[in-house]
Amino acid sequence: MTTSASVIDPAEDFPMADRTALLAALARLVPPTALLTTEDELRPYECDALMAYRRLPLAVVLAEDEAQVVAVLRLCHRLGVPVVARGAGTGLSAGALPHAHGIVLSLARMQRMLHLDPLSRLAVIEPGMRNLAISEAAAAHGLYYAPDPSSQIACSIGGNVAENSGGVHCLKYGLTVHNVLALRVVLMDGEIIELGGMAPDAPGSELLALMIGSEGLLGVVTRVTVRLLPKPRTARVILAGFADIARAGEAVAAVIAAGLIPAGLELMDQAATRAVEPFVGAGYDLEAAAILLAEADGTAEEVEEEIAAMRAILERHGATSLRVSTSEAERLKFWAGRKAAFPAAGRISPDYYCMDGTIPRRHLGRMLNAIAAMEKKYGLGCLNVFHAGDGNLHPLILYDANVPGELERTEAFGAEILRRSIELGGTITGEHGVGFEKLGSMCEQFSSDELQIFHAIKRAFDPAGLLNPGKAVPTLHRCAELGRMHVHRGQLPHPELERF
Ligand SMILES: Cc1cc2nc3c(=O)[nH]c(=O)nc-3n(C[C@H](O)[C@H](O)[C@H](O)COP(=O)(O)OP(=O)(O)OC[C@H]3O[C@@H](n4cnc5c(N)ncnc54)[C@H](O)[C@@H]3O)c2cc1C
16 A cells, blocks of 8 residues: 555554454355455455555445345444445545455445435435436436536445535535435444435434535445436536636635625636646637636526626636637536546646645635645646635646655645645635545644544444544544644734735
């Protein structure tokens, strides 16, 4: 496994189970086709989409129904075997990285839509169903599922719930947490709990929001009830170029300050547009230092009004070029470049590392200047794409894992971006989660008291700590070992802020 040296890995704290006995017991619970045990079979599960971190599990169980999930969790609970739930493995924070002494519990085969109610506009689905497949199934009724991660063709709704995933259209329609009504969850000891309900306010404590974004640490999601929305009648997108990246950042802040909530508001810097254009042919202005994509959706009248209002603001803030999509095909073409940013990074560089900090929108320009300085400091290139409306950054650091020392420099570059995000009053993750990747940055974001509260929540659901151990919340011991100090949010001294 590739990881920074000298870091204690709390994930190895569990004693190794008797593998032969474990496999025999699992074989009694699931059919042979649902149990993977050889190295060749296990290799595809050694990492998620953050491939710098890899580890083989003892076995992979491909659960076919909830009864198997319950049986497998009960067994592992009794034997003290760690369990890592897995959806499609598209996570970008090594959340589904296996435990060397544990099993991976894949939910990918549980992908049925159990119920679709067009009148109540909701669907009940199994966790392995792909995000895009929900909208495809709902399309016949003029409905869709709004959160749209760029990975939506592959990622599962269970993974979306675990990460509280977002996407281009979440500025207007909310993250996963705003679009999930209820969950059915199996706890580590096999108990099934139901959270939320069809009514807006379910009785009891609000545990639904706690479970969403809990990164597979509290329970295994086996059923998800999602809200469906009517498809907007029409949508148009503005593609605007700016000669100065800070001006583009100011334009974003001005659009929101005007009380507009675009369906999407995304920013790409020149390095990113130049990487995607040869790949996708989206028609981007390659001379612009940055481009903004600002979408309006609704009825034709609403769209025209919002486009006119946004156009005026963007022009006032120095847009050097501005086009509005004139057809659905052109709208999709404009978005295709943004959606292809990650694959484009993979096309121009052997490896890339996607960061995920958030900052207050007004600091977008400052942050981009700070990242430019870091590119020089670490000698590595970076493409910048943002969910600008949410202040959610996705710098893509370009590196080559085969060049000695480049991965370590990349990790240090990424950690500095996240530290700067905290200092500017933001957070270390907008939507990709902490996973194994950002444990060190958690020590900077949160005080020891706050981390202890997170551990107490974990213990309440999973006292033995067997579900996805060593992820999302660092031990205080690990923070001490790393020597990463808690950074106070938004407490950057004023002169330091002015440098950016
Ligand atoms: C090209 C690309 C683009 C991306 N774009 C976006 C984007 O726009 N927005 C965004 O938010 N993310 C994005 N992602 C990240 C990723 O797709 C999301 O985090 C997604 O929700 C992960 O889903 P998955 O099914 O692949 O989960 P996995 O990677 O398999 O697992 C992720 C985490 O969820 C847990 N988990 C999975 N299933 C369950 C379950 N049933 N119960 C409990 N825990 C579970 C796992 O243990 C792990 O901690 C992108 C990734 C890639 C590769």
